[in-house]
Amino acid sequence: MNDDRIDTGRSETEQAIMDATLRALVKHGYADLSIKNIGTEFEKSTSLLYYHYENKDELLLAFIDYVIDLFVENxxxxxxxxxxxxxxxxxxxxxxxxxxxxxxxxxxxxxxxxxxxxxxxxxxxxxxxxxxxxxxxxxxxxxxxxxxxxxxxxxxxxxxxxxxxxxxxxxxxxxxxxxxxxxxxxxxxxxxxxxxxxxxxxxxxxxxxxxxxxxxxxxxxxxxxxxxxxxxxxx
Amino acid sequence: MNDDRIDTGRSETEQAIMDATLRALVKHGYADLSIKNIGTEFEKSTSLLYYHYENKDELLLAFIDYVIDLFVENxxxxxxxxxxxxxxxxxxxxxxxxxxxxxxxxxxxxxxxxxxxxxxxxxxxxxxxxxxxxxxxxxxxxxxxxxxxxxxxxxxxxxxxxxxxxxxxxxxxxxxxxxxxxxxxxxxxxxxxxxxxxxxxxxxxxxxxxxxxxxxxxxxxxxxxxxxxxxxxxx
Missing domain, CATH: 1.10.357 (Tetracycline Repressor; domain 2)
Structure with a gap:
């Protein structure tokens, strides 16, 4: 690993989606989180979000696994x-x-x-x-x-x-x-x-x-x- | 006081609105809380909510004072x-x-x-x-x-x-x-x-x-x- 990230078997795109979700959560908080503002933080097309995750709920479940993995690695x-x-x-x-x-x-x-x-x-x-x-x-x-x-x-x-x-x-x-x-x-x-x-x-x-x-x-x-x-x- | 409540100087209607807000919060959580579902829990007309509080934010600030008063009384x-x-x-x-x-x-x-x-x-x-x-x-x-x-x-x-x-x-x-x-x-x-x-x-x-x-x-x-x-x- 050359960027100090923990390898969790996610593709580069999935990784980028997780990062975009983090930034959107930091900015907007859970109550105002939407696929739209995750998309704003994502460098590629918002339609890619739906290619990888069926809906916001599924994306957030994957995101929770991601942050838990990272926290537990500490x-x-x-x-x-x-x-x-x-x-x-x-x-x-x-x-x-x-x-x-x-x-x-x-x-x-x-x-x-x-x-x-x-x-x-x-x-x-x-x-x-x-x-x-x-x-x-x-x-x-x-x-x-x-x-x-x-x-x-x-x-x-x-x-x-x-x-x-x-x-x-x-x-x-x-x-x-x-x-x-x-x-x-x-x-x-x-x-x-x-x-x-x-x-x-x-x-x-x-x-x-x-x-x-x-x-x-x-x-x-x-x-x-x-x-x-x-x-x-x-x- | 004949109902074990702490007298916080609220009118009966304001008290009823605070109770309705509590029930709505218990049922729906903060993220899904709306004047509409507070109104559903409220026995009187929803328009009364707007008579006492300009909007949801103002109602919630009054509600926070209310629950804090009650907690601190313990x-x-x-x-x-x-x-x-x-x-x-x-x-x-x-x-x-x-x-x-x-x-x-x-x-x-x-x-x-x-x-x-x-x-x-x-x-x-x-x-x-x-x-x-x-x-x-x-x-x-x-x-x-x-x-x-x-x-x-x-x-x-x-x-x-x-x-x-x-x-x-x-x-x-x-x-x-x-x-x-x-x-x-x-x-x-x-x-x-x-x-x-x-x-x-x-x-x-x-x-x-x-x-x-x-x-x-x-x-x-x-x-x-x-x-x-x-x-x-x-x-």
């Missing part, structure tokens, strides 16, 4: 260094936009040129539709269970290597996911920027202090968690 | 017993539907006859629109900050009474909110039922073991959190 249960993999994944989700709205382009596995925020916003919007769409729900259920199971597997591998305490890996994975999910949510919705800092601190409190077995600066971090000054958590 | 920073208030609030959000989909009607401050789940689903759907709507975002920002500040105030009051450890109340409030939020999310989206149990366990781990000062069965709970059996957490 965490590998068999990574050589489980803790490094876990830390890279949480940083991918926590990664912040700076004040001008530009993305900090520090994570190498960003799937779209629009950056991680645009990608995460699309996942967030599509996921909301699970309330009304059983097919979407099944796809997102598989994705979330896969991510949580993978986090739990990485934690268990650290435990087996004697680097993490003996703890309930699945519960730790659920807690990490709750913090990451809330962080993702407040970044996408913009409802409470303060929570983003609090979630970053909470994630690293688990990674640095709760899970590892000794040998880490737990006392200092515990003291920090007992103060109200969390302004410097992003440095 | 937690009072000045409640006589701060811990009881906190526990009642978390139970309101965690409250589960049984397997038939019916609501456990055990919490007395349920604002709508459709039950807490319908109400929470509506909040969830409207909140998603913050991505595209600044006015919505400001309203939800105020709501979330109010809820988190209120949780922190209740925790601080317990600390002052010497019943809670000296800890970062704001951080605890953010963590509780993250768990409650994830629980609400998986209940509404149906993506991962297992996470609902995990979040209930995590919320009560904070309330029963992390925050209180001695005198509680912390050892047993800590041991339980270190096993993989969390099937009986809802009993």
């Amino acid at each position: 965490i590998d249960p068999e990574a050589e260094d489980p803790e490094a993999e876990l830390r890279e994944f949480v940083e991918y989700v926590l990664a912040s936009e700076d004040e001008t709205g530009d993305c900090e382009d520090t994570v190498h596995r960003i799937p779209f040129r629009e950056g991680p925020r645009a990608f995460q916003r699309v996942i967030f919007e599509l996921r909301t539709q699970t309330t009304h769409n059983d097919a979407y729900r099944r796809k997102f259920r598989r994705m979330e269970s896969h991510v949580i199971d993978t986090i739990a597997t990485l934690i268990e591998r650290e435990m087996e290597m004697g680097r993490y305490r003996e703890l309930n890996a699945e519960m730790m994975a659920e807690n990490l996911m709750a913090f990451l999910f809330r962080s993702l949510d407040v970044q996408v919705t913009g409802t409470r920027p303060e929570s983003k800092h609090a979630m970053r601190e909470s994630v690293y409190f688990l990674l640095d202090n709760v899970m590892p077995k000794g040998g880490r600066p737990t006392d200092a971090a515990l003291r920090d968690a007992n103060t109200d000054s969390d302004d410097d958590t992003d440095t | 937690i009072d920073p000045e409640a006589e017993d701060p811990e009881a208030e906190l526990r009642e609030f978390v139970e309101y959000v965690l409250a589960s539907e049984d397997e038939t989909g019916d609501c456990e009607d055990t919490v007395h401050r349920i604002p709508f006859r459709e039950g807490p789940r319908a109400f929470q689903r509506v909040i969830f759907e409207l909140r998603t629109q913050t991505t595209h709507n600044d006015a919505y975002r400001r309203k939800f920002r105020r709501m979330e900050s109010h809820v988190i500040d209120t949780i922190a105030t209740l925790i601080e009051r317990e600390m002052e009474m010497g019943r809670y450890r000296e800890l970062n109340a704001e951080m605890m409030a953010e963590n509780l909110m993250a768990f409650l939020f994830r629980s609400l999310d998986v209940q509404v989206t149906g993506t991962r039922p297992e996470s609902k149990h995990a979040m209930r366990e995590s919320v009560y781990f904070l309330l029963d073991n992390v925050m209180p000062k001695g005198g509680r069965p912390t050892d047993a709970a800590l041991r339980d959190a270190n096993t993989d059996s969390d099937d009986d957490t809802d009993t």
